[in-house]
Amino acid sequence: MSEAFRLIGNPRFGGILVVSDHASSHVPADIELGIDPALLDQHIAIDIGVAEVGALMAERPGIAAFQGGVSRLVCDFNREEHAPAVIPVASDGHAIPGNALDHAGHKARLDRFFRPYHAALAAVLDDKPPALILSLHSFTPQLATSDQPRPWQVGVLYNQDDRAARIAIPLLAAEGLVVGDQEPYSGKLLNATMNRHAEAEGRPYLGIEIRQDQIADAAGQQFWASLLGRICNDVALKLGD
Template identity: 70%
Template sequence: MDSEVFRVLGEPRFGGILVVADHASNRVPEDINLHISPELLNQHIAIDIGVAGVAERMIRPGIAAYLANVSRLVCDLNRDRDGSGLLPEISDGHVVPGNVLCTQGRSSRIIRFFEPYHRRLAELLDAVPPALILSLHSFTPRLFTSDRPRPWQVGILYNQDDRAARIAIPLLEAEGLIVGDQEPYSGKLLNATMNRHAEAEGRPYLSVEVRQDLIADAAGQAVWAERLARICNRIALEMGE
C-alpha cells in the first residue's frame, strides 16, 4: 500500500531483504510551498539522485523496498524527530524559506510526514522481519559549498553495528571499486533511521551511499541494482550462518 509519505515495492518477506530509501523522492505536495527555484528539486538537496531507480530494479522474490514518497526538503526522514535538519531551512548553501515555520507549523509537518513514515516502517519490520535491511542513499561528487572532491564510488556507513559493513567493504573492493569506510560522512553522526529501526532492535543492516553520477541513468542503475542485490544476498547468508 502506498501513501503520500511512502511507497512499498514488491512483497516484503520473512528472512528476505528490505531496501529502505529515506530520500527516494523529490515530490512536494501541492499545498506546501517551499519558495525555492523549481530546478533545485532535481538536485541532491531535494532527492538522492538515482536511488529510486536502483531500488525499483532490485525488486524480485525475496527483495522488497520501502521508499519515501516526499522530498527531503519537505521533511528529512533520516533525522531524529527533534533534531536539526528535519525541516531544513538551509541545505548546501540554499535557503528554503518555506521551512521557516512556527511551532504549530513544524508540529503539523512532523505529524503528517515523519510519524507515519516511521510508524509504517516499524510495522513492516515487525510483521515480516528481514534477514538484512539495505539503507540506500546516494551522494553528490562534490558539495556546492565545498571544493573538496569525493573520490569514493560507494561509501559504507554504520554506527555501533558494523557486522554487515565488515563483510560488504571487501566484497565491493573486490569489484574494483573505491570504497569509503565511513565516507563521505560518518554513520556515527548521521544514521537516524537505522539507529531507530535497526541498531535499537538488533536488526542486521547495511547502509550504502552510491555516488550519484554512477546511478544517474538507467544503465548505471541496472548495474548497481544487480551488484547490491548480489552482495546483500551474500551478506544475509553469511550473517545467518
C-alpha cells in the same frame, strides 16, 4: 498508500528490505517551499538514482523497497524527530522560507509525513522481519565547497553495529570498486533511521552511499541494482552462518 512513503514489492520474512529515506523530490501541491523549482532536481532535495535502484532491486525474489514519498526539503526522514533539520529552513546555502513554520505548522508537518513514514517502516519490519536491511543513499561527486572530487564510487556507513559492513566492504572491493569505509561521511554522525529501526532493535543493516554519477542513468541503475542484489544476498547468508 500514504503520501509519506511507498512500498514496492512484497516484504518477506528472512528477505531483504531496501530503505531509501530520500528517494523522492515530490512536494505536495498545498506546500510552498519558496525556492527555485530547479533545486528539486538537485541533491539537497533528493538522493539522485536511489528510487530507481531500489525499484529494480525489488523486482528480484525476496527483496522489497520502502521509499520516502516526499522531498527531504519537505521532511527529512533521516533525522531525529526533534532535530532542527527534520524540516530544514536552509540546505547547502539555500534558504527554505516555506519551512519557517510556527509550532502548530511544524507539528502538522511531522504528523503528516515523519510519523506515518516511521510507523509504517516499523510495521513492515515487525510483520516480516528481514535478514538484512539495506539503507540506500547517494552522494555528490564533489562538494560545492571543495575543488576536490570524491574518489569513492560507493561508501559503507554504520554506527555501532558494523556486522554487515565488515562483510560487505571486502565484497565490494573485490568487484574492483573504490570503496569508502565511513566515507564520504561517518555513519556515527548521521544514521537516524537505522539507529531507530535497526540498531535499537538489533536488526542487521548495511548502510550504502552510491556516488551519484554511478546511478545517474538507466544503465548505471541496472548495474548497481544487480550488484547490490548479489552483495546483499551474500551478506545476509554470511550473517546467518
